[in-house]
Amino acid sequence: MKRRSFLKKSTAFSLPAFLGGFNLSAMAAPTMRNLVNGDDKILILIDLHGGNDGLNTIFPLDSFDNLANARPNIIVPQGALLEINDSLAFHPEMKRAKQLYDNGKLSVVQGVGYADQNRSHFRSADIWNTGTTAAESKTTGWLGRYLDDTFPNYPANYPNADCPDPFAITLGRSISGTCQGIEANYSMAILNTDDIGGLTTGVEAPLPNDCYGDELGYVVETFKKSNAYADQVIAAADAGFSNEYLYSDSNLSNRLKTVAKFISGGLQTKIYVLTLGGFDTHANQVNGDDPATGKHAQLLQTLSEAIFAFQKDLELQGLQDRVVGMTFSEFGRKIKSNAGGGTDHGSAAPMIIFGNCLNAGVIGDNAQIAASVNNNEGVAMQYDFKWVYGSILMDWFGVPEDKVKMLLTDDFQYLPIIGTCNEIPTSTNELVSVLEAKAFPNPFDQVFTLSFSILKKENVRIHLFDVMGKTIRTISNKTFTEGQHNVLVETHSLPSGVYFARIEVGNGVKSVRVVKK
Amino acid sequence: MFSIYTGAWTFDEAAHLLRRTIFGPTKARIQQAVDDGLDATIATLFSSPFPVDPPIYFDFEDDPLAANGETWVDIPFDEDIDDLASARAKSLSAWWYKQMNQNDQTITEKLTLFWHNHFVVSDSDNANLDWRYLNKLRNFALGNFRELTKEMTIDRSMLFYLNGNSNFKDEPNENYARELLELFTIGKGPLVGVGDYTNFTEQDIAAMARALTGWSAETEDDPNAIFVEEEHDPTPKILSHRFDNATIQNDGEEEYKTVIDIIFGKEEVARHICRRLYIWFIHYHLTDTIESEIIAPMAQILLDNDYEIQPALEALLKSEHFFDPAERGCMIKNTFDFFYSSFNTLHVAPPVDIIEEYRMWDDWDREFKNLDMSVFNVPSVAGWKAYHQAPVFYRDWVNSASAVIRKRLMPKFNYVIQNISPDTKGYDWINFISLLDNPLEVNEMIDEICQLIYPRPMIVEQKAFFKDALIPGLPDFEWNVEYADYLSDPTDEVKREALENKLHDMFMVMMQVPEFQMS
Structure with missing residues (x-):
């Protein structure tokens, strides 16, 4: 219900809020055009490439000692961490992110991943980009499918008077797999705003109806679209304004500064994709003598300073209600560190969402770290990343839920990520349909009892995962009545080791770690 | 479709075969193939490459066991010497690029790159290991x-x-x-x-x-x-x-x-590798017809020959299907094809001094990285996206950002080369056109260049567009006048320079149109 009321509100209030804080020097004609269209929401994706170590980003204080025990050579001393509430803290280099969090401009979704975690970079990146399950393979990106659905004739006849600007822009050399449509990719790669377009198409000859015509036609179209869009992009960059003093000199900062200029200059691009690489920290993730510093710390600093500057820049220009950003990464890393002062490919990790219109706070439970951790163990998946994608499509781009299911997954569950603009942080989230889940005995021999309670009669899905995030079996998928329930789980065929029972009730999720003796 | 090609054997067929099997064929190489005929050309392509000298240090003085200019391939890899690892890695990459430039006779270079894209290794940080790996690929390329x-x-x-x-x-x-x-x-x-x-x-x-x-x-x-x-x-x-x-x-x-x-x-193994070869040498459209008419018989040859690559690949490259006019030019050039189709085909000479030559290839390595293709730097274990990623395949090479970087590549040639070797010419257009059949007649000259550098015929209006870059707004005979004037006194540097500049303008336009992205 909250979601719908938000949608109404955001439409009704976007105009005055926009004008209220507006910086007059930045008011260029193209900006007004966006307002008239109304459809002015923008999504920023930041790809933390290489697999971000979520446990060195957001620390579960309720199991800090166990975490320290599992990764003694890289753990940041608890005293140095930046507490955001009683049980969670940010890495010390995320001061700016904490500031955003404290002001309700940054949210954390915990334990985001997918079932049957694939720990290969390229395959897992494909899964995140295309928005599939681990078993499926799709050739289109999750945003590409959304855009295909909205603009079914792309790329023919684009750009045009109604859609003069690129639908999506990647700041870098490559286009984004997230924006791959059936016929064409919706993203335009921009490496340098001073050098775009200007491509020679020469004299166009008729294209033969064969593979040469198809491939050459693609090149010709790419050249022409680049030239056509380049004029728009250059005009927006020229008309746009950015409070440059806010930004530090990192690549990511510079690119977000460019995005701020594009938005301020009235570019109607809906999606911007940026990449921050270097997260594949197998070795020397931290400095040996001071684990609060080092490679990963620098990346987190770069990220939080860039987001902070960008958010501030948008606020100063009155553009903050139009933009939401989120980070994603192909996987988190193992709970245990390795001997080389690094961490290896793991499973789930938190996602960071930023913007002015969030249901601010923390969604989901803290990662559970046991006293004794398996060598291959990653953080158990709590929320499917497709739930996050879909919830943003619903609340930010107004895509109906049934369409989201069609675009992403039938198993979609809505998460209240987007909220009213300017909301102050809440300490609890609204996902409380599962209460008090536990397992006993634990450790167990062959059989354990899973005990949980729910608030109302609902379908409960329970799956058993191994430490690699692989689905072992479905334990339950049926309706339970309100109250407490005990489910007996039999594991005779399974080898000893660590498992996770994941209980899913609507969008409420609890994972219980169990150990078979 | 898979029967042996028996049609015409002209410049166009020979050029098509060579564009797919060596990097940047020259007019002379294509003419050689025309003269030899299809069978002899295939035989040459599939013969053993000439032995070549191993890679050498080109910018490294700190190895007590090998001086700058000497090879390091049999000298132990000493991790304790600063920068030795990177000196050897750069040397090996440069060596590989040098082979792509020099070997214009055999299919070795394209096939070795195919295997590098298939059996990917990356970042071993030990060039001695990579050298042995690379030799296995080269030795087994056709094995x-x-x-x-x-x-x-x-x-x-x-x-x-x-x-x-x-x-x-x-x-x-x-x-x-x-x-x-x-x-x-x-x-x-x-x-x-x-x-x-x-x-x-x-x-x-x-x-x-x-x-x-x-x-x-x-x-x-x-x-x-x-x-x-x-x-x-x-x-x-x-x-x-x-x-x-x-x-x-x-x-x-x-x-x-x-x-x-x-x-x-x-037997699925045979079909799988045949599909990979098909995508590398012909196209990514693996339709049901291609499966049954090409992949199946090709895989059968592979099985009949106990997994020897050569007979199956020869059959593919000699097939009716390979020479089908509708299948020609359907590939978007990868970074190396794009680079060498200018560097090799248009006769850019590397520096004579071998150290300078290695340094130049090392500089190109940096440019190649900007264009997302360099050796020992394959993006994933599945290889370069162009050869496995549906639905984009070859189209992965060209987007709005990479097109701009490609556009800037050829105009940089002379600068990059002369920065290292001031006496080396880079492009030498006057020398290049002197090798054409009739450079005195502007239309014939442009026809001949188009036939050499584009996979399909260009229309009259396109050729006129190129001519306009050479002799803007002038009647055709003015080219003859200018060029003949130069020929009458080739020592006149001023005339040479003026002519060279005009040709440069035309060739730059020719390499920027979309058709030059095709192979």
Whole structure:
């Protein structure tokens, strides 16, 4: 219900809020055009490439000692961490992110991943980009499918008077797999705003109806679209304004500064994709003598300073209600560190969402770290990343839920990520349909009892995962009545080791770690 | 479609074959092929390459055992010497680019790159290992696919790259076994059951990983990987029904061969590698017709010849289908094809001094990285996206950002080369056109250049567009006047310069139009 009321509100209030804080020097004609269209929401994706170590980003204080025990050579001393509430803290280099969090401009979704975690970079990146399950393979990106659905004739006849600007822009050399449509990719790669377009198409000859015509036609179209869009992009960059003093000199900062200029200059691009690489920290993730510093710390600093500057820049220009950003990464890393002062490919990790219109706070439970951790163990998946994608499509781009299911997954569950603009942080989230889940005995021999309670009669899905995030079996998928329930789980065929029972009730999720003796 | 091509053998057919089999064929090379005929041209392409000198240091003075200008390939890799690793790695990459420039006779360079894209290794940080890896690819390029797979399975660079090096009895690592099945040999089919990818199952991955335990790349002096008995799992490994429930019995350091032989017992392996070759040499449109008319008979030849690559690949490159006019020019050039189709085809001479030449290739390596293709730097174990990523395939090479970088590449040639070797010319247009049939007549000259550098005919208006860059707004005979004037006194530097500049303008336009992206 909250979601719908938000949608109404955001439409009704976007105009005055926009004008209220507006910086007059930045008011260029193209900006007004966006307002008239109304459809002015923008999504920023930041790809933390290489697999971000979520446990060195957001620390579960309720199991800090166990975490320290599992990764003694890289753990940041608890005293140095930046507490955001009683049980969670940010890495010390995320001061700016904490500031955003404290002001309700940054949210954390915990334990985001997918079932049957694939720990290969390229395959897992494909899964995140295309928005599939681990078993499926799709050739289109999750945003590409959304855009295909909205603009079914792309790329023919684009750009045009109604859609003069690129639908999506990647700041870098490559286009984004997230924006791959059936016929064409919706993203335009921009490496340098001073050098775009200007491509020679020469004299166009008729294209033969064969593979040469198809491939050459693609090149010709790419050249022409680049030239056509380049004029728009250059005009927006020229008309746009950015409070440059806010930004530090990192690549990511510079690119977000460019995005701020594009938005301020009235570019109607809906999606911007940026990449921050270097997260594949197998070795020397931290400095040996001071684990609060080092490679990963620098990346987190770069990220939080860039987001902070960008958010501030948008606020100063009155553009903050139009933009939401989120980070994603192909996987988190193992709970245990390795001997080389690094961490290896793991499973789930938190996602960071930023913007002015969030249901601010923390969604989901803290990662559970046991006293004794398996060598291959990653953080158990709590929320499917497709739930996050879909919830943003619903609340930010107004895509109906049934369409989201069609675009992403039938198993979609809505998460209240987007909220009213300017909301102050809440300490609890609204996902409380599962209460008090536990397992006993634990450790167990062959059989354990899973005990949980729910608030109302609902379908409960329970799956058993191994430490690699692989689905072992479905334990339950049926309706339970309100109250407490005990489910007996039999594991005779399974080898000893660590498992996770994941209980899913609507969008409420609890994972219980169990150990078979 | 797969029968032997018997049609016309002219400049266009020869050029098509050579564009796909060597980097940047010259007019002379194409003419040689026309004169030789199809059979002899194929025979030359499939002959052994000339022996070449091994890579040398070109910018490194700190190795006590090899001076700058000398080779390092047989000298131990000493990690304690600062920058030695990077000096050798750069030398090896430069050496490879040099072969792509110099070997205009055999298919070796394109095929070696094919295998590099297939059996990917990256970032081993030890160029001596990579040198041995590369030699295996070069030596086996046309040899036996099954034996090459065995070599790769215990190659030290590969053991590092896909964690075979940390595949132990008590802690098996499935990374190599997974890619061996999924990418290198039989390929992954549709998921048809839990962990069942049609051609193999998760059980097979786990079993094969265990069969491959015990190989170590951590050797001091031995150039080859070593087998550590204590780390090898001696228990029987039982495969799934996809491999007829076969059992791999313990065979110690010979066991890996059993694994490969079992996989290659399945005919799907032949079809999988034929598809990869088809995408590399012809197109990515693997339709049902292509499957039944091309892949099936080609795979049969491969099987009939016990996985020897040469007969099957020869048959493909000699087929009606390969020379079908509708199949020509359908490839978007990768970075190397794009670069060498200018550098080699248009006769850019590398510096004469070998150190300078290596330095130049090293500079190009940086440019290649900007264009997302450089050697020993393949983006993933699946290779470059252009050869496996649906639906984009070849189109991955060209987007709004890369098109701009490509546009800037040719205009940089002279600068990059002369920065290293001030006396080297870079493009030498006057020399280049002197090799054409009739450079005095502007239309004939442009016709001939178009036929050389584009895969399909250009229309009259396109040629007029190029001519306009050469003699803007002037009647055709003015070209004849200017050029003849120069020829009457070739020592006149001013005239030469003026002519060279005009030609430069025209060639730059010719290399910027979309058709130049095609091969």
